[in-house]
Amino acid sequence: xxxxxxxxxxxxxxxxxxxxxxxxxxxxYDIVAVLRSKTPQIVTQHQWWVDPLMPNAPLTENRSGxxxxxxxxxxxxxxxxxxxxxxxxxxxxxxxxxxxxxxxWAPMLNxxxxxxxxxxxxxxxxxxxxRLSALIAEYFWRDRTVENRNYNRSIVNISxxxxxxxxxxxxxxxxxxxxxxxxxxxxxxxxxxxQLGVRVNALAPTSFPSLxxxxxxxxxxxxLAESDANGRILILDVIGERWV
Amino acid sequence: xPADSSYVPSVAHVLENRRWQCCTRPFxxxxxxxxxxxxxxxxxxAAYAGxxxxxxxxxxxxxxxxxxxxxxxxxxxxxxxxxPSPFRIFLSREWHDILASLxxxxxxxxxxxxxHHHRNGSKSGQIHNDLNPGWFVDSQYPGAVNLSRNDLCEYxxxxxxxxxxxxxxxxxxxxxxxxxxxxPWRESDGGETGLYEDASxxxxxxxxxxxxxxxxxFVFECRPNSFHSFIENRNGPRNSMIMWxxxxxxxxxxxxxxxxxxxxxxxxxx
Numbered sequence: 034x035x036x037x038x039x040x041x042x043x044x045x046x047x048x049x050x051x052x053x054x055x056x057x058x059x060x061x062y063d064i065v066a067v068l069r070s071k072t073p074q075i076v077t078q079h080q081w082w083v084d085p086l087m088p089n090a091p092l093t094e095n096r097s098g099x100x101x102x103x104x105x106x107x108x109x110x111x112x113x114x115x116x117x118x119x120x121x122x123x124x125x126x127x128x129x130x131x132x133x134x135x136x137x138w139a140p141m142l143n144x145x146x147x148x149x150x151x152x153x154x155x156x157x158x159x160x161x162x163x164r165l166s167a168l169i170a171e172y173f174w175r176d177r178t179v180e181n182r183n184y185n186r187s188i189v190n191i192s193x194x195x196x197x198x199x200x201x202x203x204x205x206x207x208x209x210x211x212x213x214x215x216x217x218x219x220x221x222x223x224x225x226x227x228q229l230g231v232r233v234n235a236l237a238p239t240s241f242p243s244l245x246x247x248x249x250x251x252x253x254x255x256x257l258a259e260s261d262a263n264g265r266i267l268i269l270d271v272i273g274e275r276w277v
Numbered sequence: 278x279p280a281d282s283s284y285v286p287s288v289a290h291v292l293e294n295r296r297w298q299c300c301t302r303p304f305x306x307x308x309x310x311x312x313x314x315x316x317x318x319x320x321x322x323a324a325y326a327g328x329x330x331x332x333x334x335x336x337x338x339x340x341x342x343x344x345x346x347x348x349x350x351x352x353x354x355x356x357x358x359x360x361p362s363p364f365r366i367f368l369s370r371e372w373h374d375i376l377a378s379l380x381x382x383x384x385x386x387x388x389x390x391x392x393h394h395h396r397n398g399s400k401s402g403q404i405h406n407d408l409n410p411g412w413f414v415d416s417q418y419p420g421a422v423n424l425s426r427n428d429l430c431e432y433x434x435x436x437x438x439x440x441x442x443x444x445x446x447x448x449x450x451x452x453x454x455x456x457x458x459x460x461p462w463r464e465s466d467g468g469e470t471g472l473y474e475d476a477s478x479x480x481x482x483x484x485x486x487x488x489x490x491x492x493x494x495f496v497f498e499c500r501p502n503s504f505h506s507f508i509e510n511r512n513g514p515r516n517s518m519i520m521w522x523x524x525x526x527x528x529x530x531x532x533x534x535x536x537x538x539x540x541x542x543x544x545x546x547x
Contacts, residue, residue, distance in 0.1 A: 072300065072485050074310070080300040083307070086289060088379045094296060103302070103484070137465075 038063045039184070040123040041258070042115070044106055044165055045133030046099075047071030049241065050191065053251040054130070055099045061255075062128070064099040065119045067106060069133075077101035106133055107156060112165055116172050126169055127184050128258045131162035132191040135211075138204035151207045158211035159218060162190050166222065166233070174229045181230030188226065189257045190219045192237040194270055197277065212237070216266050216277070223264025232263040237277075239270040285365045288372055291317035297379075297494070303474040303484040304504070306497035307379065310490065317363065318457070318492045324361035325458040325516060328354060328392060339427075342394050350400040351507070355391040356424060356520065367455075367520055373422050376522060380498050382450045383524050387413045389425035389432055390453070390520025395468065395507065397514050401480045402507040404473050407452050407499040409433075409539050411523055415443045433541040448538055449499040450524035456489040458516040464488075468510030470495060476504045483508070489515045501537045 039062050043051055046066035052073030055064055059075070066077065076082065076098035084090050102118055104111040119126055135157040139147040166188050174181055195205050196212025219235035226233050234257045238250040253269050266277035297309035313321065333352050334343035342352035356368065366372055368388065377384035389411055412435035416423035425432045430444050437444065454470065462468070471483030478484070486508065487495045497503050499521070507515075529538055 070483055070485050074298060074308075079302045080298055082296045083299045083379065084295045085292070085297050085307075085309070085375055085379050086295060092296070 036063055039127040039258075040065065040119070040125050041128040041130065042119055042126050042169070043067065043099075043130045043132060044115075044161075045069075045131070045191070046075075046101075047073055048132065048134075049073075049247050050132055050250050050254075053247040054254055057248065057251050058255055059099050060097040063123055065115075065123070066099045066101045067115055067133075068101055068103050069105055075099060106161055106165065109164070112168055116165075116168055120173060125184075126173055127186050129166060129169055129188045130191065130254055130258075131165060131188065133161055134158050134191065136208050138208060140204050141206055147204070147207055154207050154211040155214065158208075159214045162188075162215065163218060163222070166226070170226070170229060170231070174226075174231050178228070178230040185232070185259070185261070186230065187232035187234065187258055187263075188222065189254050190215055190222075190233070190235040191254075192216050192219070192235040192266065194237050194239040194268060197237055197266070197268060219266065220264045227263060232261070234260075234262050234264070235266045237266050237268045244271050245269055284362065285369050286317070288366065288369070288375055291366065293318075293492075300485075303472050304497065304500060304502050305380075306472070306495065306503075308487055308496075309494040311492050312455070312494045313492060320363040322458050322491070324363045325392065325518075327361060329394065329458070329516075333394070342392065349402060349507075350395065352394040352396070353391050355427065356389065358424065364518065367453075367518065368422055368424060370420060370422055373522060376451055376453060376496060380451050380496065382498060382522070383528055384450055384522045385447045385525055386416060386421075386423045387411065387425070387447045387523035388422045388520060389523075390518070393515075393517050393519055395510055395515040397510060397512065399507070399510055399515070401471075401509045404471075404476045404478065404480055404504050404506045406476075406501060406503045406539065407449050407505070407521070408501060408503070408529070408533075408537060409449050409499075409541060410446050410526065411449060411521070412444055412446050413523075415445055446526055447523035448526050448529045449521045451522040452497050452499055452503075453520045453522070454487075454495040455518040456493045456495075456516070457491055457518065459489050459491050460513045462488050462490050463512070466510065466512040467508055468513070468515035469508045471506050471508045473504035473506070474502075478504075480506050481508060489517065501533050 041062040042065045044067045047068040055075040081095045104115050135154050137150040192215045193212040195209040196216045222233035236253045241247045241250050291313050293314045294311045297307050331341035337345040342354045414429050429439050469486035469488045472485040474484045
């Protein structure tokens with residue numbers, strides 16, 4: 034089904050942020066929600082709402098659904114499938130949200146837990162956003178510089194305030210390091226993807242929904258996607274928002 | 278049929294959430310959060326706590342949670358008509374018919390079920406589909422659900438323990454899990470129900486998971502491909518109510534063939 038809406042590929046849509054983004058902006062964008070095993074409470078081609086007391090009644094909540102693809106994005110073949118299916122269905126990709134993440138907190142000096150999980154952090158939190166972005170550039174954004182600029186196409190990498198500040202004593206070291214790496218990567222991506230007319234920014238929210246509303250983070254993604262910022266980091270925390 | 282007439286509220290009066298998620302993958306199922314009103318959920322939670330207070334038995338003891346399911350690392354306690362009154366709603370014909378209508382199954386009114394308690398660190402189960410037969414004494418009370426009676430007829434074999442009753446065999450049609458009396462759940466806690474596209478998948482690599490969040494209902498049609506399993510809980514117990522609605526055996530044979538029915542020899546529950 035093709036429409037005039039912008040097409041947003043949301044990688045890692047199974048979490049709370051993906052669920053909120055799909056709920057808030059499902060009517061504004063054609064969203065492709067990439068999920069692994071967690072399935073958010075959103076309407077897709079595979080799931081919808083029913084009233085248990087009137088199971089055949091049409092519900093207004095079912096009107097704006099997203100298109101879901103279940104995939105393990107750490108596999109290259111799966112990434113290619115996601116991009117190919119998205120382009121086959123919607124003809125274009127205007128926004129890429131890299132929200133897939135690993136978050137495992139453990140102490141450095143007590144067992145091997147942290148070290149065993151470290152490669153997965155960097156693979157998912159740092160390399161995956163780069164790999165997926167480069168793949169979309171290869172499949173679609175390449176040779177469309179003017180069109181990309183006209184559509185204000187962009188990438189939003191979901192980072193964390195843990196990639197900007199140090200929160201000692203809670204075992205965040207590797208997670209924090211991976212998000213810091215993602216921040217620097219995002220700024221470099223902003224530089225290099227600008228050749229294609231594609232902007233790249235990072236959103237660095239603090240914990241949601243415990244410290245800030247999840248809605249605030251979901252709105253932050255939309256604002257970055259609709260802005261003209263490039264190579265920037267937008268911090269969202271209890272103080273408010275500010276740019277790096 | 279209940280021996281007493283404890284008040285059972287109308288389902289509509291205690292339902293908090295009338296937006297249940299209907300899902301098609303990896304097999305048809307429903308998930309509903311915040312199912313019941315806070316007050317009614319509180320009654321269910323308190324009643325469950327009362328059952329837990331009877332203690333755990335390592336031997337089969339129908340009056341309390343006990344190790345009575347082979348190859349399943351949990352304590353269970355089967356339904357009977359003496360269960361605490363809030364739980365009687367799950368044995369009401371109204372509840373049965375709502376679920377049967379929702380899933381579109383030709384339910385017989387035959388029901389079995391109980392409560393499961395997984396201690397912290399319980400082992401993952403085996404992937405299975407629940408398309409199992411069940412034996413019931415013929416109902417004496419049309420209009421009520423027909424609860425399995427292991428004291429009269431062995432549910433899994435049909436073996437009679439008392440003369441003078443006629444029995445019939447039906448097949449599980451709808452599995453209904455309700456999570457309650459659990460600590461707050463976090464992603465790393467485990468204890469989910471894993472859903473699988475294939476029975477050969479590693480149990481810790483499900484296609485989808487349903488976490489044991491309190492006041493959440495998980496309902497699925499028992500089919501040849503309704504592969505699911507309990508996944509090891511690493512950080513706290515998992516408590517649940519589980520029940521099954523049934524359909525005529527002839528319906529299963531017509532739909533999937535007689536070989537689709539999984540006989541009980543050595544299989545696991547869950």
